[in-house]
Amino acid sequence: MKVLLILAALSVAVIGKETFEGHQVLRITGKNEFQHSLLKDMAEMEHLQLDVWMEPIDLSTPVDIRVPFTSLQTVKAFLETEDIPYSVMIKDLQVMLDEEKEQRLSAARATEPRTTDDYDYTNYHNGDEIYSFQEMLVAENPKLVSKIVIGQSYEGRPLNVLKFSTGGTNRRGIWINTGIHSREWITQASGTWFAKKIVTDYGRDAALTAILDNMDIFLEIVTNPDGYNYSHKTNRMWRKTRKPNPGSSCDGTDLNRNWDAGFGTAGSSGNPCDQTYRGPKAHSESEVKSIVDFVKSHGNLKAFIDIHSYSQRLMYPYGYTATPCNDQRELHDLARKAITDLASLYGTSFRYGSVMTTIYRASGISIDWSYNQGIKYSYTFELRDTGRYGFILPANQIIPTAKEAWLALMAIMEHTKDNTN
Amino acid sequence: MTTGVLNPSHYPARRAATVVQHYLNTRYGSPYRWIFLSTVHSGSAEDVAEMGRKYQLELTMQEMISNVSGRCSAELLFPGGEGQSAPQVQASCEGLHQSNTTAQEEAFYQQHRASNNLASGNDIPDSYGHMEPSVKPFWQLGGVASSFIMLRESNESTLYNMAQVANFTQLETEKDQLRFNYHVLLHEMISQEIIHWKLLVTWSPAQGVQVLQTELQPKCRHCEAPPNTTN
Numbered sequence: 001m002k003v004l005l006i007l008a009a010l011s012v013a014v015i016g017k018e019t020f021e022g023h024q025v026l027r028i029t030g031k032n033e034f035q036h037s038l039l040k041d042m043a044e045m046e047h048l049q050l051d052v053w054m055e056p057i058d059l060s061t062p063v064d065i066r067v068p069f070t071s072l073q074t075v076k077a078f079l080e081t082e083d084i085p086y087s088v089m090i091k092d093l094q095v096m097l098d099e100e101k102e103q104r105l106s107a108a109r110a111t112e113p114r115t116t117d118d119y120d121y122t123n124y125h126n127g128d129e130i131y132s133f134q135e136m137l138v139a140e141n142p143k144l145v146s147k148i149v150i151g152q153s154y155e156g157r158p159l160n161v162l163k164f165s166t167g168g169t170n171r172r173g174i175w176i177n178t179g180i181h182s183r184e185w186i187t188q189a190s191g192t193w194f195a196k197k198i199v200t201d202y203g204r205d206a207a208l209t210a211i212l213d214n215m216d217i218f219l220e221i222v223t224n225p226d227g228y229n230y231s232h233k234t235n236r237m238w239r240k241t242r243k244p245n246p247g248s249s250c251d252g253t254d255l256n257r258n259w260d261a262g263f264g265t266a267g268s269s270g271n272p273c274d275q276t277y278r279g280p281k282a283h284s285e286s287e288v289k290s291i292v293d294f295v296k297s298h299g300n301l302k303a304f305i306d307i308h309s310y311s312q313r314l315m316y317p318y319g320y321t322a323t324p325c326n327d328q329r330e331l332h333d334l335a336r337k338a339i340t341d342l343a344s345l346y347g348t349s350f351r352y353g354s355v356m357t358t359i360y361r362a363s364g365i366s367i368d369w370s371y372n373q374g375i376k377y378s379y380t381f382e383l384r385d386t387g388r389y390g391f392i393l394p395a396n397q398i399i400p401t402a403k404e405a406w407l408a409l410m411a412i413m414e415h416t417k418d419n420t421n
Numbered sequence: 422m423t424t425g426v427l428n429p430s431h432y433p434a435r436r437a438a439t440v441v442q443h444y445l446n447t448r449y450g451s452p453y454r455w456i457f458l459s460t461v462h463s464g465s466a467e468d469v470a471e472m473g474r475k476y477q478l479e480l481t482m483q484e485m486i487s488n489v490s491g492r493c494s495a496e497l498l499f500p501g502g503e504g505q506s507a508p509q510v511q512a513s514c515e516g517l518h519q520s521n522t523t524a525q526e527e528a529f530y531q532q533h534r535a536s537n538n539l540a541s542g543n544d545i546p547d548s549y550g551h552m553e554p555s556v557k558p559f560w561q562l563g564g565v566a567s568s569f570i571m572l573r574e575s576n577e578s579t580l581y582n583m584a585q586v587a588n589f590t591q592l593e594t595e596k597d598q599l600r601f602n603y604h605v606l607l608h609e610m611i612s613q614e615i616i617h618w619k620l621l622v623t624w625s626p627a628q629g630v631q632v633l634q635t636e637l638q639p640k641c642r643h644c645e646a647p648p649n650t651t652n
Contacts, residue, residue: 269612273640275612276612276613311610352430353431357428358430358432360610386458387457388485391608392549393550394549395549396550
C-alpha cells in the first residue's frame, strides 16, 4: 500500500504530446507473484500513462512497457526500490521511429521515377503517379508537349489533357481519351505509353512526324480520375463517376452514357444503382461537360478516339440507332485496315463494325456525339482481352497491348491526316 | 431478333457462341482445362414454334492452358416462354481433348486431398492481374465452376465472363472429392454489372467439376471489394 502511495505522490502531470521523445520501453521480469501484482497495479496508474506492449503470460515471461519521459524517473525509482529487475529495450522511441521513417522514405524515393525514362511502363500506376508522369513529360519536352486543364472532376481532381503540337494556329486535331471507365486499367496504362511513344517517335518515325507536322494530338489519359482513385482504394470493379445521386443510396453516373446523342433512349439505364446509369441529364457530369466544351471551342478536331477494355473490338458510330452512319463504308474500311495493322504485331484478333451491331445498343456514348458534331473519324476501341482476365489484365500485357493498339491508332491518324483539311 | 444467316462479327452469334463455351467447360473443364471461344466461323438462328430460338454455330474453341484449339459444331436452344430457363446445348468438337492433363490433374488432386493443409485464397487475380503460380489451378477451377452458373443464367441478352475469384476456401475432402466454397464475381457485358455468387464446388479427376449449391449474393448498394494489398 505504502508503495502505491509513493507512486501516486510522485505523479507528474503529463503534457499531451503526439511525439514519443524520450520515451523508453522497459522489459521487466517480476521475480514472484507479489512483484507481478505490483507491476500490474503500477501499469494501471493512469497518471503514469504507461503503455503495456507485451503482457506477461506467466511468471517467467517479461512484461514490456512503454514509459513516457515524464514518468521514467518515478518508474525506475519504484522498480529499484522493490528490487524488480528490468532492462531498457528502447532508449528513445521517437529516435527509433524517426530512423525507421527515414528508411522507408528513402526506399520509396528510390522507386519513384525522376524522368519519364525511368517510369515503369510495365506496371499499373495510381492517379497521382500518372499526374506526375504528365508533369515530367511536359518538363522534358517543352517544345512539343503542353498540359491543358479542361476542368475538374466531381471530387475536384484536375482533368488534364496533354497537347502534342509542333506549332501552327488551331491546326486540325486528333482527340484520344483513355480511362473513361475507371476499372479498365489497361487503357490508362496504354494512354501513358502512347504519350511517351509520341515524344520518342517525333523526329524519328516518318509517319508520326508527318502527322505532328500537320496536326495536333490531344490525349486525356485519366478521363475519370475519381473513379480511378476509387478503383485503387476501394472497389477494383468501379466503372462510373463518384458523384452521389440525390434520393438514392447509389453513387455515380456512367460517363459513356452521359453524352447528348440519343441521350435517355434504350441502351442506357435510368436507375442510379445501375452500371449504365446515364445521369440526370446529358452532360450532367463535369468529366463529360469539360470535353464537350473543349471540343466545341477547339472547333477543328478531325478524329475522336475513346479507348475502353475489354473484348478486342474497334467500333464506329452508331450505338444508339441501327441506322448506318453516313460514312459507314469509309469507317468500316479504315477499321479493317487498322485492325489488320494491329494483328501484324502479335496476331491479336480484333472484331470491328458499328457499336450497335458489334456489341450492343448503347445510347449517350461519346463517339456518337462526336460524330454528330462533324468529327468524322470517331472510333471506340475495346482493348485486350476477350474475357479470360477481363478488366484485371496482367501487367505484363500492358506493353504488348499498347504497342499493337498504337499501330491501329497510327492507321486512323494517318488516314485522317490524308483525308481532311 | 436476327433470324437466318448470322454475321459472325455481330453480337447475336457471339453471345450464343459464348454460351457454348460455358457448356463445354461444365462438361470438360478442370483445374487444368479451361476452354474459351476463339472464333465464330458461321451461324444461323431460327424461331422454333412452342420452343424458343435455335442457333447453329461453327466455332473454334481454344483450351487456355495447353493452347490447343479445336473446331466445334454446336446447336443451342434458348427456351421461349415465361420464366428463365437454361439454354440447352449440344456440341461436338475435334481436337480439344488432345491436351493431356491427366498427370497434372492427378498430382494436384493428390497434393490437396489430404485434409491437413486446406487451401484458401482471395482476390485472384489481384488488382494488377497477378496471382501466385500455386494459386492458378484454383483460379481455373473457379472459372470452370462459374461456367455452371453462367450457362444457366444466359439468354440472348447476356454475355458472361468470370471477372475475379473473390475468395475460395477448401473444405474437408468427402467421398474422394475435393470440396470448396467459392465466392466469384461475374461480369455481365450488356448490363455491365458485376454479380456476386457463392458456390459449393467439388472436383476429382474421375468425377470432374460439380457445383452442388449456388447462392446469388444481393447487389449491395455500398458493396466494396476487400481492399487489395497494393502500395
